[in-house]
Amino acid sequence: MSSESIDRAHQPAQVSFPWRLFWLLLIAAIVGVGAAVPLVLEVFQPLLKSGEPLPFPLPIIIAIGIAQNLILLSVAIGVGLLAGRKLGLGAPLLEGWLYGRQVRQSVGGSLGFGAMVGIAVGVVVLVPLLIAAPHLPGLPLVSAARAALWKRVIVGLYGGIDEEILTRLFLLSLFAWLGTKLFQKREAGLSAKVFWIANIVAAVLFGLGHLPSASLVMQITPAVVVIALVLNGIPAVTFGYLYWRRGLESAMIAHFCADFVLYAIGPAFLKT
Numbered sequence: 001m002s003s004e005s006i007d008r009a010h011q012p013a014q015v016s017f018p019w020r021l022f023w024l025l026l027i028a029a030i031v032g033v034g035a036a037v038p039l040v041l042e043v044f045q046p047l048l049k050s051g052e053p054l055p056f057p058l059p060i061i062i063a064i065g066i067a068q069n070l071i072l073l074s075v076a077i078g079v080g081l082l083a084g085r086k087l088g089l090g091a092p093l094l095e096g097w098l099y100g101r102q103v104r105q106s107v108g109g110s111l112g113f114g115a116m117v118g119i120a121v122g123v124v125v126l127v128p129l130l131i132a133a134p135h136l137p138g139l140p141l142v143s144a145a146r147a148a149l150w151k152r153v154i155v156g157l158y159g160g161i162d163e164e165i166l167t168r169l170f171l172l173s174l175f176a177w178l179g180t181k182l183f184q185k186r187e188a189g190l191s192a193k194v195f196w197i198a199n200i201v202a203a204v205l206f207g208l209g210h211l212p213s214a215s216l217v218m219q220i221t222p223a224v225v226v227i228a229l230v231l232n233g234i235p236a237v238t239f240g241y242l243y244w245r246r247g248l249e250s251a252m253i254a255h256f257c258a259d260f261v262l263y264a265i266g267p268a269f270l271k272t
Helices: 019-043 058-085 092-099 107-135 140-144 149-154 156-183 192-208 222-246 248-269
Strands: none
Touching (some): 140 248, 149 156, 156 222
């Protein structure tokens, strides 16, 4: 671990449950869900105009979706914080700010490094997407290109906040905790082996999790499944590593920056 890595060995005793952190993350997650709505409505506009009647008025459908996300995110944050704290995973910068704890890792170092990694990941993923775009017009990148720039920018808040909470804080922490119970009978803490197993499993689920929404705008073929697994898996594994080594905040800023490259900058390179 680098000199900027989190110094957890000399931290004060943790509170029983970090409620202040829980509520902060939940509020941020609600903001992230709201930020995704404008672009989602733009991408799925053809479906809304298809003539098929909706079961409920659109505002009610949106409200139901937000309520479902609120319940899911509450559970994910709560379980993720409980599991992560047992392994030294979490949001050290936010905890240090909320609870007055000392952290060796600087805010600039954590977020700055995360931003650079996120931009690099965004470029790595963008290139094959641009190559595949002419053959797969239903790709989110292609659909999002029709939307206004501000919609494509703020949607990154959903990826950076909500997807990191669901995938890294919740899934990765839970799988890592289960892994320590199964494979680390005597060894304390989180071993690299268990982390990488948990990280890869969470990354695969992250990739597969994009298929249901993609199926609404494009046909799911074996090629689409491979693209979803590879091009979502690369960022997911990278963000998981940042979560492990530098904390949730670093993974969040990296995810946001990657989405910014993909959705705010990427459409400018599409051949029209």
